[in-house]
Amino acid sequence: MKNDERLTDGAVETEERRGGLSRRSILLTVGGVATLAAVSEVAAQPISERPPSASTGRVRLVVNGRQHELDLDPRRSLLDVLRETLDLTGTKKGCNQGACGACTVLLNGRRIVSCLTLAAMHDGAEIKTIEGLETNGELHPLQAAFVEHDGLQCGFCTPGQIMSGIGCIAEGHAGSPDEIRIWMSGNICRCGAYPGIVAAVADAAKGA
Numbered sequence: 001m002k003n004d005e006r007l008t009d010g011a012v013e014t015e016e017r018r019g020g021l022s023r024r025s026i027l028l029t030v031g032g033v034a035t036l037a038a039v040s041e042v043a044a045q046p047i048s049e050r051p052p053s054a055s056t057g058r059v060r061l062v063v064n065g066r067q068h069e070l071d072l073d074p075r076r077s078l079l080d081v082l083r084e085t086l087d088l089t090g091t092k093k094g095c096n097q098g099a100c101g102a103c104t105v106l107l108n109g110r111r112i113v114s115c116l117t118l119a120a121m122h123d124g125a126e127i128k129t130i131e132g133l134e135t136n137g138e139l140h141p142l143q144a145a146f147v148e149h150d151g152l153q154c155g156f157c158t159p160g161q162i163m164s165g166i167g168c169i170a171e172g173h174a175g176s177p178d179e180i181r182i183w184m185s186g187n188i189c190r191c192g193a194y195p196g197i198v199a200a201v202a203d204a205a206k207g208a
Contacts (some may be wrong), residue, residue, distance in 0.1 A: 023037040048112035059123050062108060062130025063088065070155050072119055078123040079103045090130035090159045094188075101187030104167075111167030113186075133166075141207055142166055145200035153191035161187050165201040174205035 072081060079096075082088045082105070091114060094102030098116040104201050105114050106128040133140035143166050145151070146208060152158040164187045168174050171182035181194075189197065199203045 041207075052198055059119055059120050061119065061122065062124070064127070064129060070119075074118065074120040077115050078105070078107075078117050078119045078122065078127075081119040082114060088129050088131050092156055092159060094157070094160075099188070100157070100160075101164055102157050102160040104163040104187065106163060106167060109170065111164050117199045128163070130163060133162070140166070142200065142204040143168070145204045148196070149196045149199040149203065150202040151193055151196035153189075154192050155190050157187065157191075161197055163187065165197070165204065167202060169205045169208050174201055174208075177202060180205075 008109075019151065031107065038174050055074070057074055059072050061068050061070065062080075063082070068086065070081070076168050079091060079093060083093065091103040091105055093203060096098035096115045098104075098113045101113060104112045106112075107114075107122060108126055109119075133143060138160070139147070142162050146158065146162060147182050151161070161184070165174075166182055168180065168183045171183070174180050177198050181199050186199065187197075
């Protein structure tokens, strides 16, 4: 009797397996060997010969009174340069979205959130971080006020709070507790130490 039934996938695979290997397995083997060879060739290249991910540029920053000449990837944030390149880890990385204020520093005397600005944008700028506030071992008046008024608990947000408070006072926005609350609202304290923070800024403002 004539068999008119079509070959099933299994039958096709059986036909292809005659001779020991299926066509599919041969293609997979050849493709895998080619991919492995390509990856090995790239890995074997010296790092210096690999194409750079991004070009670097020379940036001069004056941080806490000290001048730095840096070759930087133009995509790096000021926050990452301060923490990872200059090892100034007092400036904290909180949300990395400009919402919490933990990374606040003074740039040419004005407070900014350093996670939202590129270091390459500020060639020649003067930057002040929490590490640069003390003078000859003496705390800055606002640092001392934070200690006196218990303006901190875990301390993670404290550097940003202090830097923002210095900016707030310099801007003339520390005339009353309510004004301080408004102009410091960009700095979040998850411990809820706001009464002490406001009292510390108000106290330091009296002697400014």
